Amino acid sequence: MTPAAVAVIRATLEDATTAELISHPAHAAARVARALETAGWTLAPAEPANGPQTATHAIITNR
Incomplete structure (x- = not known):
């Protein structure tokens, strides 16, 4: 995670x-x-999705 995201x-x-x-x-x-x-x-879900009951790691990118 970048310092900019951490700051937000x-x-x-x-x-x-x-x-x-x-x-x-x-x-x-x-x-x-x-x-x-x-x-x-x-923010976008990482693939493959784990299902509705478990969290997925998000892919976070700065445009």
Whole structure:
């Protein structure tokens, strides 16, 4: 992961409340994904997909 992506992720998580991170981690993750996309990053699932019950590693690239 590049320092630029880490900076976007860190800033987004620092803006989140502790309650949000603990009680609603999916909301915090969605905020991070939106922030990365807004900053120009492209998020795409890695192939092959693992299925609906398991997480996939995302491919993150900066345009």
